[in-house]
Amino acid sequence: MEKFTRYINSPIGWLEIQSTETTLTAICFVDKEANNSTIQPKILDEVEAQLKEYFAGKRKAFNLQLTPEGTEFQQKIWQLVQQVEFGVTASYLDIAKQSGSDKNTRAVGLANGKNPIPIIIPCHRIIGSSGKLTGYAGGLERKRWLLTHELSNAPTSGKLF
Structure with missing residues (x-):
């Protein structure tokens, strides 16, 4: 399964957002921006938009497809x-x-x-x-x-x- 990455700056530092074509798989705290994936699926746009709304105090709950890996x-x-x-x-x-x-x-x-x-x-x-x-x-x-x-x-x- 192909993974995609986007970096966004936030009030708590740089965030690396990882996804598949349709679901969010990870958010990592990183020291600096790196290269975004060449392909940017719509889920990354939606995650970024919802995070920006959250940090602006306008979003209280997230509405995203999640696939965290774990036991x-x-x-x-x-x-x-x-x-x-x-x-x-x-x-x-x-x-x-x-x-x-x-x-x-x-x-x-x-x-x-x-x-x-x-x-x-x-x-x-x-x-x-x-x-x-x-x-x-x-x-x-x-x-x-x-x-x-x-x-x-x-x-x-x-x-x-």
Whole structure:
């Protein structure tokens, strides 16, 4: 299956967007722009447009075809993480309980850390049970930025973390 790539600059740095002809497969945090694929399928246009709307505070939910690669357990966790709404946080323990076992918090954290489509699958919304920011593949400063951005654009105000 052919993969396509586009680079976009965002308020949290350069993002490398990867897709097939019709679905989003990954978003990676990168240090700089590289060469875009010669062919640019419509899905890349749609991902870029929706990300720009999100960063502008105009989009609260994404509507994209996703095909993240991962184990069955990771897929289950990413599905649960997608249910955490814009402007809301959940703990690793919350997700573990929803997955069937409150003893899975470490496994949930590991699965969350392997999320290949950050922002769209909002792993930044998962925090420690104490309310502290813990781990983020893109770095805690990006996680803090994303949560603060959502707090300032959420319909209700309150503390996310």
